[in-house]
Amino acid sequence: xALWIDRIIKPSVTHAAxxxxxxxxxxxxxxxxxxxxxxLALGIRNQVYTASKITTLDAGTLRLAYPERxxxxxxxxxxxxxxxxxxxxxxxxxIDVVSRPLREGESLELARFDHGLKLxxxxxxxxxxxxxxxxxxxxxxxxxxTYAFVADPSAAGGxxxxxxxxxxxxxMFVLDDRFYVVSLTADAAEWxxxxxxxxxxxxxxxxxxxxxxxxxxxxQDGSDAEQGGN
Numbered sequence: 734x735a736l737w738i739d740r741i742i743k744p745s746v747t748h749a750a751x752x753x754x755x756x757x758x759x760x761x762x763x764x765x766x767x768x769x770x771x772x773l774a775l776g777i778r779n780q781v782y783t784a785s786k787i788t789t790l791d792a793g794t795l796r797l798a799y800p801e802r803x804x805x806x807x808x809x810x811x812x813x814x815x816x817x818x819x820x821x822x823x824x825x826x827x828i829d830v831v832s833r834p835l836r837e838g839e840s841l842e843l844a845r846f847d848h849g850l851k852l853x854x855x856x857x858x859x860x861x862x863x864x865x866x867x868x869x870x871x872x873x874x875x876x877x878x879t880y881a882f883v884a885d886p887s888a889a890g891g892x893x894x895x896x897x898x899x900x901x902x903x904x905m906f907v908l909d910d911r912f913y914v915v916s917l918t919a920d921a922a923e924w925x926x927x928x929x930x931x932x933x934x935x936x937x938x939x940x941x942x943x944x945x946x947x948x949x950x951x952x953q954d955g956s957d958a959e960q961g962g963n
Contacts, residue, residue, distance in 0.1 A: 785933045788813055791832055794909050798937035799828055800930045811916075817930060822920035823886045824897040826927045828934055829916040835907060844912040845876045845905050856882035857896075867904075869938045875906040877940070881921060900924045902931075904940060 784801040790812055799805075803815040811829040820826050835844060845864070853859045859882040869875045879902050887894035901918040917934060919927040 785937070787937075788815075790830060791909075791911065794911065795830075795832075795913060796937070797830065797915070798933050800933050803828070803930070817919075817927070820920065820923060822897060822923055823894050824884050824899055824918075824920045825886075826919035826923060826930065827917075828931075829918070830913065831916075832911050832913045835910050835912050839912075841874060841876060841905065841907050841912070844907070845878070848903070848905065848912075848914055849878065852880065852882075857885075858883040866943045867940055868943045869904065869906050869940050870908075871939075873906050873908065874943065875904055875940065878903045878905070898922075904935070904938060 785798040786801050786805075787796055787798055788805070789796050797813070799815040800817070802819065803817050806814045806816050811831050813828075813830040815828045817826040849861060853861075860880060862879045862881060864876055864878040867875045867877050879900070881898060881900050883896050884899045885896040898921045899918055900921040901916060904915040904917075906913055915934065915938065917927075917931045919931075
């Protein structure tokens, strides 16, 4: 064993030791290779996170992208739902899309107000936080409402887990005389971590600030019951 160790650590008798410039060149090559490998891994990681699938809704009226890693599901009332089964919370981050025909004389603002009232009556401790005028697709007017509520996803299974505070954001707009609501919801503690996934959806909607953006009519701080809060 001592003989083998001696052979390993002993300088080669057939090759001269590399010069300082050779060592520097080799070090630079190693560092360059490592950096290239890190950048390649980062690029692959970003591709995985931003990879998406496309769903077409209402006979082609709306095309929506959602994260490729998420699973499509049928919601109770939604025409489309995708769920992040990798969520660490008992409340899986999700995307829901609902649509309905506009009623006679109904505007986007009235449809949004009606939607807010339904959420206030169906979600526990629902609280509207903010509503902002924005635009989607080819400059179509949109309203984006941010809200929170309390969910108890473990109750159905009889598990003793605590309820979850859920943060949500609804993107509401009108296409072909239909009122659309694209809802993004997640455990409030995971909202920031879900931002990259939700960006896949909002990017496909081409969601952007509206010119002369102002708070949506009827909403201030979301604390009044008549505004949908409670």
